[in-house]
Amino acid sequence: MRKILKLVCVSVLGGALTLTAYKHFFENTSVPQTIENKSNTTLFPVSYTPSLGGGTNVDFTTAAEKAVHAVVHVKNTTLSKSYTSFEDLFFGRSQQREHIGTGSGVIISPDGYIITNNHVIDGAQSIEITTNANKTFDAELIGTDPNTDIALLKIETDETLDYTTFGDSNSARIGEWVLAVGNPFNLNSTVTAGIISAKSRDLSGQNTQSFIQTDAAVNPGNSGGALVNINGELIGINTAISSQTGSYIGYSFAVPSNIARKVVEDLMEYGNVQNGILGVIGGELNSKNAKTYGVDQTEGFFITEIQKGTGAEKAGLKKGDIIQRIDGISISKFSDLKGFLNTKRPNDQVDVEVLRKGHKKNLKVILEKRTTINIPIIGILQEPTKDDLKDLNIKHGLKLSELSEMHRKDWEMDGISEGSIVTAINDIKINSINDAQRALEKYSNNVLRLALVKNNGEKVVYRFR
Numbered sequence: 001m002r003k004i005l006k007l008v009c010v011s012v013l014g015g016a017l018t019l020t021a022y023k024h025f026f027e028n029t030s031v032p033q034t035i036e037n038k039s040n041t042t043l044f045p046v047s048y049t050p051s052l053g054g055g056t057n058v059d060f061t062t063a064a065e066k067a068v069h070a071v072v073h074v075k076n077t078t079l080s081k082s083y084t085s086f087e088d089l090f091f092g093r094s095q096q097r098e099h100i101g102t103g104s105g106v107i108i109s110p111d112g113y114i115i116t117n118n119h120v121i122d123g124a125q126s127i128e129i130t131t132n133a134n135k136t137f138d139a140e141l142i143g144t145d146p147n148t149d150i151a152l153l154k155i156e157t158d159e160t161l162d163y164t165t166f167g168d169s170n171s172a173r174i175g176e177w178v179l180a181v182g183n184p185f186n187l188n189s190t191v192t193a194g195i196i197s198a199k200s201r202d203l204s205g206q207n208t209q210s211f212i213q214t215d216a217a218v219n220p221g222n223s224g225g226a227l228v229n230i231n232g233e234l235i236g237i238n239t240a241i242s243s244q245t246g247s248y249i250g251y252s253f254a255v256p257s258n259i260a261r262k263v264v265e266d267l268m269e270y271g272n273v274q275n276g277i278l279g280v281i282g283g284e285l286n287s288k289n290a291k292t293y294g295v296d297q298t299e300g301f302f303i304t305e306i307q308k309g310t311g312a313e314k315a316g317l318k319k320g321d322i323i324q325r326i327d328g329i330s331i332s333k334f335s336d337l338k339g340f341l342n343t344k345r346p347n348d349q350v351d352v353e354v355l356r357k358g359h360k361k362n363l364k365v366i367l368e369k370r371t372t373i374n375i376p377i378i379g380i381l382q383e384p385t386k387d388d389l390k391d392l393n394i395k396h397g398l399k400l401s402e403l404s405e406m407h408r409k410d411w412e413m414d415g416i417s418e419g420s421i422v423t424a425i426n427d428i429k430i431n432s433i434n435d436a437q438r439a440l441e442k443y444s445n446n447v448l449r450l451a452l453v454k455n456n457g458e459k460v461v462y463r464f465r
Contacts, residue, residue, distance in 0.1 A: 066232030067181040069162035076124035104182035104225030107163040112155040116224030143267035150263045167233030169256035180216035182225025192217040200335040210339025211253035218252035227254040258343040274345040276367030279310020284334040299332040315365040325353040379404040397421035424451035
């Protein structure tokens with residue numbers, strides 16, 4: 001009898017402990033709290049609801065259901081002339097041929113605006129969109145930004161389309177579950193899962209990019225598709241993979257949604273991308289650079305120069321300051337700073353936290369439009385006036401406003417002076433500062449090509465090694 005009673009007591013105690021553990025670990029989950037949207041008014045709604053925590057029991061079905069209906073198949077058609085036989089070549093009879101390219105896109109409004117990658121539709125003579133419901137539409141190209149590899153399309157339809165809302169990519173966390181949705185190898189509505197492996201990745205090595213890195217499987221055809229969190233909110237546009245074979249081997253990269261949203265809003269409102277600059281020059285800190293700069297910090301952006309007349313100078317930023325946070329976002333390397341500034345426009349005000357001689361200071365800086373670019377071999381270029389171009393009978397280019405002091409004599413001996421117009425860099429026509437920046441990024445094999453028009457109207461091309 002005693003043995004039975006003892007067994008009953010042990011069973012009751014074990015059941016109580018099990019119930020208590022279940023209540024504590026499984027039922028006592030925190031309710032997501034909506035954070036007030038303190039950002040500037042935007043054209044597209046942004047969800048600032050924190051994503052659910054990770055774990056082995058995460059349910060992806062709700063996010064997948066939301067995303068697949070908003071992701072579309074993008075088909076672009078380009079026309080090229082080629083010779084199909086020796087006779088055609090001999091007689092100069094070129095044949096026009098169609099080339100078909102495919103990718104993905106994401107519907108971001110009920111009236112048919114679609115975001116995709118620039119490289120998906122680059123050079124297309126026609127663009128066709130197929131929705132998840134197998135409905136096909138002709139798309140209009142609204143605008144592109146090659147620098148961020150983002151393009152904006154529009155389809156016309158009388159029906160209200162399923163679309164996805166933007167999430168806040170700044171609040172996305174490393175280790176958070178994400179889904180990649182797209183059309184790899186023309187397999188429509190494919191969903192793969194993974195986690196955020198890293199943020200602010202720069203694949204160029206030139207501090208020009210700031211990608212979200214994930215291990216969700218992405219393959220050719222996924223480009224332009226959605227990277228969503230488990231709430232189904234868009235936190236990135238899948239853009240690139242790291243592979244020696246051309247297919248997925250472990251890592252993929254997405255343009256953060258905050259950058260993508262800002263780009264498409266600029267394209268809709270202004271027709272081009274409005275970039276705001278801080279007005280500082282410097283480099284990211286690490287152990288090696290910290291010794292060079294004579295500081296004991298290994299994270300942050302060290303300011304070596306303040307550009308005259310910029311918001312940084314007006315706000316009181318100084319040479320030797322270390323930028324550690326902007327608008328509460330941690331800046332540990334240059335791609336963090338680049339990624340943040342890509343979400344801002346001229347005249348936006350930002351709160352900059354710097355470390356100055358061991359003391360923290362908070363300064364408010366108004367960003368300004370970038371109007372010049374420095375090419376050390378020749379000097380400073382700026383956007384010309386209409387009269388500057390008219391005087392030389394040309395339609396595009398950047399004006400040489402200040403010759404490089406190091407090379408001034410050489411240029412002047414060759415007839416190049418302030419007022420000359422640079423019309424192309426690395427064979428890319430230059431219409432803006434952004435064009436010049438993009439062209440300089442194509443600097444390959446240590447060769448730089450500049451096409452100029454002198455003040456006397458003479459056209460020349462220089463090649464530097």
